[in-house]
Amino acid sequence: MEVKTLEQTGGFTSKLDDMVAWARKFSIFQYPFITACCGMEYMSTACSHYDVDRFGAGLPRFSPRQADVLFVVGTISHKLAPVLKHIYDQMADPKWVVAFGVCTCTGGFYNNYATVQGIDTIIPVDVYIPGCPPRPEYVLDGLMKLQEKIQIEKKAY
Amino acid sequence: MGNLHDRVKERWPHAVLELHDDRGDETVVLMRDDFTVIMKALKEDPEFDFQMLMDLTAVDGKDLGWKPRFEVVYHLYSLSKNHRLRVKVRVNERDALMPTATTLWAIADWFEREVWDMFGIRFEGHPDLRRILMYDEFVGHPLRKDYPHNKRQPLIGPKN
Amino acid sequence: MPELKKTRKESMLLNIGPTHPAMHGIVRIIAELDGEEVVDTDVEIGYLHRAFEKHAEQDGYLQVIPYTDRLNYVSPLINNTGYCLAVEKLFGLETTERAKYIRVIMNELSRVTDHLTCVGASAMELGAFTVFLYMIKAREMIYQLIEEVTGARLTISYTRIGGVKADLPPDFASKCREILGECRGVLKEVDQLVTRNRIFVDRLKDIGVISQADAVAYGITGPFLRSTGIDYDVRRAAPYLVYDHFDFEIPVGEHGDNFDRYLVRMDEMEQSMRIVEQALDKIPGGPVLLDTQGNEISAADMVDEAKMGRVTGLCGKSASTDPTLEGSGRGIYEKIESGNKEAMMPPKEMTYSSIEGLMNHFKTVMVGHGIRPPKGEVYFPVEGANGELGFYIVSDGTDRPYRVRVRPPCFVIMAALSKILKGDTLADIVPTFGSVNMIGGELDR
Known part of the structure; x- marks a missing residue:
């Protein structure tokens, strides 16, 4: 069979899965669940210097029902844990969770009576960004990892 | 300026149990019974004029074997005179009760709630004594020395 | 015309x-409203x-420092x-x-x-989203400066007991002067954008008012207290470090409303920059001067040599410290010493x-050894960005603090x-809360 180039056909073929995933990964509506120190680096990442908008993730939505990605930024205490779970449950599928900072990954150096030892004990996590707090470059790297994950994900829709 | 604690001792000789100015921090230890009267005088008397309650906290002396187990510590500051005084009152574990300072300084409200939350010391006459930092389901008082620092009481998720 | 039905x-x-x-993620306000008004x-x-x-009670004195960052x-x-x-x-030390x-x-x-963020x-x-972007741009520049000094942007653990890390x-x-110049530019732009902006002023003026008497009763300090007209500043009232060597003003407001707090913060940034400039002029040399003549090897080389046992002659040489651990090797310094070996960490070179x-x-570091201040108790206030930040430490003479208490400046403002908020409208909760500059780590500890 003769293979035509893009210029000849004026179009190209792809799998629907890939197309949908491609569209999804560049339209990340994030819900920033900001609690602590990491919020400062989240702010730095979101603002003009690092410009998270380049990755199609520039628009935070402050309603979980409109968000795709839950950014859990900062220490989660046991008092706050039910709230986090509640927010996660309100998000519509497909949804992803990014654990931002080492406190959300493992509890960090807050091994005490008040702190949740990693949010993955409460909700599933897709990407872990360690660091206390992670530098904006780490965050962008984590975001790109998340995009890769969204691209190859097989989801029923 | 200077020798504030001596002046306190002079005025209420029977009520001051101990006093020192270790490292420049003037400190008096008061009897609990005279606490309210003396604090009121410290605040309102122009000689002392402590308009501000800078800090209110407690220390659990269990590991040091203190006989009245707790010390409630007040840090007072005077804006007009620019001097400071630390006032301490000792309370027993069995009778962990302090007269409230909310009638004198409004901020004592939250500080006392915190001391109750963290140490389990009650404040008599406090308008709304409930937990402030921890949640209502939490059992115990975490800053007491006999509370293990990593004993978790999660609301959801795995136990500890 | 029928009479309007009386509203319920x-x-x-x-x-x-x-x-x-x-x-800001971590405060819950349950408001009782009558229409728009907050009851x-x-x-x-x-x-x-x-x-x-x-x-702080679990770890040694030095190990508490990283927690204080947060x-x-x-x-x-x-x-x-x-x-x-x-x-x-507690030790009775004085730094160089x-x-x-x-x-x-x-x-x-x-x-x-801090004020830029607030x-x-x-x-x-x-x-006013533009203002936010401008100010974060200025903050980013200062972060880069801080990173060059401390090796980290945010959680820096820069000071040591007896001095600073490097x-x-x-x-x-x-560089600092250049960045301060840029910051001034940003502040000027922000000033032009919002200080006389009708919307901004209307949202702030006469909103969130607190009287002097109330502010004092609540133990409020910092910009919040100064906005009511009381010029209490720990840097002036009880000068610590070398604050008495500098010429700076304490900006005060008069109404104690949100707008005055905004103005006080803007002025304070200018005063802080003045202090930095004076300090840069006056900063003395000392045991920390750079040695540019020979005698330098990188810390990594020194470790390698030492691992192989070749340590003769290494002692006394200065090594380039490497705050980033990437081998970029910024700066070659000896450390600032208190002279008290019992309190200070030795320099990395040693x-x-x-x-x-x-x-x-x-x-100095290991559990069971550690530094041991004499028995006693101290309270030390410094002027934090939100007000008086006090540390009350009780020492029982062992290597762990018996009790560390922080006097959190924004806790008292949150109490007030x-x-x-009482009597303002629902929409006023946001600017008033914003002017508190609530910082969760400090509020809840």
């Missing part, structure tokens, strides 16, 4: 937070309680300094003159970042090159919030 007088409860974006509020905190005070994470250097000054008071100047410079830079964020919440980089002064240094390091 019934209050409504509205829950705001803890994840509401204007509540009463219940402010609930504690969502970021991380047990700082309990942790108290007020917008101006961590002030917390570092406050804690170290309190422990130094140069270390004091460095601390002052870093403190004031931190104060500027003003920027509260302006954003009122719709000296300023060689071209710090010129640790890596001599057995005495290594033992000394071990003795309920009173401040």
Whole structure:
């Protein structure tokens, strides 16, 4: 069979899965669940210097029902844990969770009576960004990892 | 300026149990019974004029074997005179009760709630004594020395 | 015309937070509303309680320093300094003159970042998004400067008991001046954008008013107190470090409303920058001067040599410290010493090159050894970005603090919030809360 180039056909073929995933990964509506120190680096990442908008993730939505990605930024205490779970449950599928900072990954150096030892004990996590707090470059790297994950994900829709 | 604690001792000789100015921090230890009267005088008397309650906290002396187990510590500051005084009152574990300072300084409200939350010391006459930092389901008082620092009481998720 | 039916007088409860974006994630306000008016509020905190005070009792004196970074994470250097000054008071130590100047410079830079964040964020919440972007741009520049000095952007653990971790980089002064110039530009732009902006002023003026008497009764300090007209500033009332060497003003407001707090913060940034500039002019040399003539090897080389046992002649040489651990090797310094071996960590060069240094390091750091201040109790206040930040430390003579208590400046303001909000409208909760500059780590500890 003769293979035509893009210029000849004026179009190209792809799998629907890939197309949908491609569209999804560049339209990340994030819900920033900001609690602590990491919020400062989240702010730095979101603002003009690092410009998270380049990755199609520039628009935070402050309603979980409109968000795709839950950014859990900062220490989660046991008092706050039910709230986090509640927010996660309100998000519509497909949804992803990014654990931002080492406190959300493992509890960090807050091994005490008040702190949740990693949010993955409460909700599933897709990407872990360690660091206390992670530098904006780490965050962008984590975001790109998340995009890769969204691209190859097989989801029923 | 200077020798504030001596002046306190002079005025209420029977009520001051101990006093020192270790490292420049003037400190008096008061009897609990005279606490309210003396604090009121410290605040309102122009000689002392402590308009501000800078800090209110407690220390659990269990590991040091203190006989009245707790010390409630007040840090007072005077804006007009620019001097400071630390006032301490000792309370027993069995009778962990302090007269409230909310009638004198409004901020004592939250500080006392915190001391109750963290140490389990009650404040008599406090308008709304409930937990402030921890949640209502939490059992115990975490800053007491006999509370293990990593004993978790999660609301959801795995136990500890 | 029929008479209007009398409206039903019934209050409504509205829950705001803890994840509401204007509540900065961790404060819950339960507001009782009568129409638009706030009748009463219940402010609930504690969502970021991380047990700082309990942790401090578990670890050694030096290990507490990283936890203090995370108290007020917008101006961590002030917390570092406050804690170290309190422990130094316990020891009866005094740092070198140069270390004091460095601390002052870093403190004031931190104060500027704090006010930039506070003003920027509260302006954003009122719709002035440009202001936020401008201010974060300025903050980013200061962060880069801080990173060059300390090796980290935010959680820096820069001070040590008895001094600071490392000296300023060689071209710090010129870079710092340049960045301060840029900051001034940003502040001027912001000033032109919002200070006389009708919308901005209307949202802030005569909103969130607190009287002098109330502010004092609530123990409020810092910009919040100064906005009511009381010029209390710990830097002036009880000068610590070398604050009495500088010429600076304490800006005060008169109405105690949100707008005055905005103005006070804007002025304070200018004053802080003035202090930094004076400190850069006056900073003395000292035991931390750069040795450019020979005798330098990189810390990594020194470790490699020492590992193979080739330590003769290494002691006494200066090694290039490497704050980033990437081998970029910024700066070659000896450290700032208090002269008290029992309190200070030895310099990294000594640790890596001599057995005495290594033992000394071990003795100051390991559990069961550690530094041991004499018995006693101290309270040391410093001027934090939000007000008086006090550390009350009780020592029982062992290697762990018996009790560390922080006097959190924004805790007291949050306690007064309920009173401040009463009588304002629902929409006023956001700017008033923004002007509090609530920092969770410090509020809940």
